[in-house]
Amino acid sequence: MTTVELSRDSLHASVTDPVASSMNFLNEVANRYPDAISLAAGRPYEGFYRTADITRYLDIYTRHLEDSGHGEEQVRRSLMQYGPSNGQLQPLVSRLLRTDEDIDVPDQAIAITAGCQEAMAIVLRGLFADPADVLLVSEPCYVGVTGAARLIGVPVVGVPEAAGGLDPADVTRVARAVRASGRNPRVLYLVPDFANPSGACLDVHQRRELLRVAAEEDLLVLEDNAYGLFGADDRPRPRLKSLDTDQRVIYLGSFAKSCFPGARVGFLIADQTVVGADGTRRLLAEELATVKSMLSLNTSPIAQGVIGGLLIESDCSLRRANTSKIEFYRRNLRALKDALERHLGTWSDARWNAPAGGFFMVVDIPMTADEKLLEISASEYGVLWTPMSFFYLGDGGRNSIRLSCSALSAEEIDEGVRRLAELVRDHRASLL
Amino acid sequence: MTTVELSRDSLHASVTDPVASSMNFLNEVANRYPDAISLAAGRPYEGFYRTADITRYLDIYTRHLEDSGHGEEQVRRSLMQYGPSNGQLQPLVSRLLRTDEDIDVPDQAIAITAGCQEAMAIVLRGLFADPADVLLVSEPCYVGVTGAARLIGVPVVGVPEAAGGLDPADVTRVARAVRASGRNPRVLYLVPDFANPSGACLDVHQRRELLRVAAEEDLLVLEDNAYGLFGADDRPRPRLKSLDTDQRVIYLGSFAKSCFPGARVGFLIADQTVVGADGTRRLLAEELATVKSMLSLNTSPIAQGVIGGLLIESDCSLRRANTSKIEFYRRNLRALKDALERHLGTWSDARWNAPAGGFFMVVDIPMTADEKLLEISASEYGVLWTPMSFFYLGDGGRNSIRLSCSALSAEEIDEGVRRLAELVRDHRASLL
Numbered sequence: 001m002t003t004v005e006l007s008r009d010s011l012h013a014s015v016t017d018p019v020a021s022s023m024n025f026l027n028e029v030a031n032r033y034p035d036a037i038s039l040a041a042g043r044p045y046e047g048f049y050r051t052a053d054i055t056r057y058l059d060i061y062t063r064h065l066e067d068s069g070h071g072e073e074q075v076r077r078s079l080m081q082y083g084p085s086n087g088q089l090q091p092l093v094s095r096l097l098r099t100d101e102d103i104d105v106p107d108q109a110i111a112i113t114a115g116c117q118e119a120m121a122i123v124l125r126g127l128f129a130d131p132a133d134v135l136l137v138s139e140p141c142y143v144g145v146t147g148a149a150r151l152i153g154v155p156v157v158g159v160p161e162a163a164g165g166l167d168p169a170d171v172t173r174v175a176r177a178v179r180a181s182g183r184n185p186r187v188l189y190l191v192p193d194f195a196n197p198s199g200a201c202l203d204v205h206q207r208r209e210l211l212r213v214a215a216e217e218d219l220l221v222l223e224d225n226a227y228g229l230f231g232a233d234d235r236p237r238p239r240l241k242s243l244d245t246d247q248r249v250i251y252l253g254s255f256a257k258s259c260f261p262g263a264r265v266g267f268l269i270a271d272q273t274v275v276g277a278d279g280t281r282r283l284l285a286e287e288l289a290t291v292k293s294m295l296s297l298n299t300s301p302i303a304q305g306v307i308g309g310l311l312i313e314s315d316c317s318l319r320r321a322n323t324s325k326i327e328f329y330r331r332n333l334r335a336l337k338d339a340l341e342r343h344l345g346t347w348s349d350a351r352w353n354a355p356a357g358g359f360f361m362v363v364d365i366p367m368t369a370d371e372k373l374l375e376i377s378a379s380e381y382g383v384l385w386t387p388m389s390f391f392y393l394g395d396g397g398r399n400s401i402r403l404s405c406s407a408l409s410a411e412e413i414d415e416g417v418r419r420l421a422e423l424v425r426d427h428r429a430s431l432l
Numbered sequence: 433m434t435t436v437e438l439s440r441d442s443l444h445a446s447v448t449d450p451v452a453s454s455m456n457f458l459n460e461v462a463n464r465y466p467d468a469i470s471l472a473a474g475r476p477y478e479g480f481y482r483t484a485d486i487t488r489y490l491d492i493y494t495r496h497l498e499d500s501g502h503g504e505e506q507v508r509r510s511l512m513q514y515g516p517s518n519g520q521l522q523p524l525v526s527r528l529l530r531t532d533e534d535i536d537v538p539d540q541a542i543a544i545t546a547g548c549q550e551a552m553a554i555v556l557r558g559l560f561a562d563p564a565d566v567l568l569v570s571e572p573c574y575v576g577v578t579g580a581a582r583l584i585g586v587p588v589v590g591v592p593e594a595a596g597g598l599d600p601a602d603v604t605r606v607a608r609a610v611r612a613s614g615r616n617p618r619v620l621y622l623v624p625d626f627a628n629p630s631g632a633c634l635d636v637h638q639r640r641e642l643l644r645v646a647a648e649e650d651l652l653v654l655e656d657n658a659y660g661l662f663g664a665d666d667r668p669r670p671r672l673k674s675l676d677t678d679q680r681v682i683y684l685g686s687f688a689k690s691c692f693p694g695a696r697v698g699f700l701i702a703d704q705t706v707v708g709a710d711g712t713r714r715l716l717a718e719e720l721a722t723v724k725s726m727l728s729l730n731t732s733p734i735a736q737g738v739i740g741g742l743l744i745e746s747d748c749s750l751r752r753a754n755t756s757k758i759e760f761y762r763r764n765l766r767a768l769k770d771a772l773e774r775h776l777g778t779w780s781d782a783r784w785n786a787p788a789g790g791f792f793m794v795v796d797i798p799m800t801a802d803e804k805l806l807e808i809s810a811s812e813y814g815v816l817w818t819p820m821s822f823f824y825l826g827d828g829g830r831n832s833i834r835l836s837c838s839a840l841s842a843e844e845i846d847e848g849v850r851r852l853a854e855l856v857r858d859h860r861a862s863l864l
Contacts, residue, residue: 264732300696
């Protein structure tokens, strides 16, 4: 018998996905230069977390089950046994959605998932059956959704994002071009609030117009709301789902930023009616339970219990529970803008956008922002950032970088941008 | 704008999977007749669980991190932040594998997953790229793996299980037939120890022969060890992976039965070498990290921490930690055999197998064991079981039922079988 060797080429395309390779490269550079300030990492700030909270939230959830009439055996079963595919937090999540987001859906339209990433995989798997079906994405695009699409073999077509966020007219244009090519644009994915990576945010008019266009082009809309709580001001920004009168929007919810990532609990809302050949009518979320069961049976009820306890403690308002975090991220976004102004504003050709919230800004720099420059930036200047090219399906973003301000202190942000400015100054000089 | 309605036919085949429909039917019947004794439910017995254990295990894991030199901030990060795609329990799991299973693999050959179900999905996704690739399964087959295959679009071909478990000669025969049809048998899935649903168990000779055949036919072997601890006696039954000298076996590990299902933590071992076009060599588990990241980023570190604490407390021997459970399931399997003998042995044409361990037995009954009979069994006789036809790709198992003895007391098992015997008696009479 001979030892097995597999050719990497014989593995599925998702294994060798270029975006995954790029992200691996980024992580690998970060590991090699641990002292570099990371304006690349989009993870939330850990200063708000306390390990003791985990068991406290679990205790609150356990008491909640008891108060709801669960005996000891039922509590044990809820937390430690196999559970329903779509989870057990629906009543708390639907209260949260009514309180914070003005979204009113029945419990059975909600499925609790192993993080928002799994919600994406479930929705794409369930909805994409015909090889002609195409996923439209606002581009530049979050790599999680293009990754899930790659995994499932869903073709992706980008709709270029305008400076003020996705232009509904562009959606119409791309949807029609896709259709003219014999394919079927089925779903449009976007992050309407402070997108990752661009920071773009749609105004109310754009949101309504987008829904109108989606109806006109018969698109389902996949709304990813990972950052919605973290606006730079208190201006109300209605979710697409709250404006969705004809069940056209599937909503992806995350607790990673509003609670913490380690629970790996997210959810989806899919209140679309699915009609069977026999006339039976069920909600899409109920149909997708089968997909969930084939992926991971059900989301860990322990992890659900931790998030459940947090929701109960906050009286199902994460907006209220996140007051300090909202203030922190606002301050950091201001710090990032100020630092760019201070260190790059007066002399350089660099330009940046002005997101109305979220974790990210995009800076255009007068040089190629590739992996080679990133390596130099990490090793010689001690600062990390993300090439925007990682977020494009084609070859966009070559002269742009994404800066994240979520995981750092204001002082670190300033120092990181100072180092970035040195990089830009030196390499700009070398271009002249 | 008109309200969205989706045709069920427009959704992916996995949503409308007939096996999922069958399982839904089973659950639905169980819900309608809550007082029926369930010889259908294969879930573990809950009497061993205590809700308070969850936080105790978490505390043990937290202290373990501290003792390993983690400061407060690092502990917080390990449990509450995003983490590595393949998880953090590898050192504990590799100790467990050496202690309990005589399996010695490097940590980087192990990936921690959101239960064993996700491990199946990850492995199948990563390995199946060519449309000609086929998954062979020992048939009757656990529905989790055929479900994952359906989800990913992997074609499945059954290898009929013989009375004494899978016959390696049948693997050769089916692999060659598949190849002769122009397709490529890439992976063989089986549960060598007390299979779900058949209870079959391979002897050591069969195991070695199976590995020889796998090498000869160039198959990877996917070994699912969900029930291995629960032999009816202490006879050693080496895992295929422990006999695997040429890295042909990918091993799926579950904590659902040996710990509890609610953690939703499982793992895979994939120590196969993957060679890149540039000559780089990595282990398959490392390559599959990309797939994991696209499915759910990483397994909840809180859930990992709970299982980690349990592993630490048991000094990484679940065999030792499960002494009471092993005795309980042995007693229940004896109780099931005794009850069948007592209530069906003397007069009926029913025949059953004699599994050497595990949760399941198969009974052949002299009538069609379909959903209609199940409905009658639940409503009129107060007993539930699983039609074996659910576990066949084609139309096998029409006169057989699976009985599970894992979730009941010995008294309930006896009463359940007594009711089953009444059903058989009445409906056998009606056939005459």
